[in-house]
Amino acid sequence: MSQTTTQQAEAATTAALAPEQMDVLDQLMKPEIQESLTVLVANLPKLAEMTTILTKTYDLVQTVANDQVLIQDLKGGMEEFVKPIQDKAKGIAQAAIEANDRSHVESSTIGLFGMLKMLKDPQVQKTLRFAQAFLEVLAEREQQKR
Structure with a gap:
């Protein structure tokens, strides 16, 4: 009689579960899922350490990304680095354009x-x-x- 009562209780519990919960239980019964869970449990210390490192990295990136003073300093530094190169490139381009114009105007032969x-x-x-x-x-x- 107690076995029948237990089976009825399990049936009632199973019937009371939502379809999503049944899917989860069905998934947990698969051997490959159980093996994966075993591997996850065995590697929890490593996963916790990696999560801690990723969290710290995320916090640092968020801090840097939201620090307007640092962003402006980096922008200014990059402009100081790029400006001389940009000016020199513009000068060379202007000289090349001017030389091209002169060469088209000049028609004499160079002997x-x-x-x-x-x-x-x-x-x-x-x-x-x-x-x-x-x-x-x-x-x-x-x-x-x-």
């Missing part, structure tokens, strides 16, 4: 003597030295790869 005269120009010499050094560096790197 051998004109080229010899150009070789004396300090800017041409500087450019040639740079080109020579650049090619030497490329050759050295090519030799190192072999």
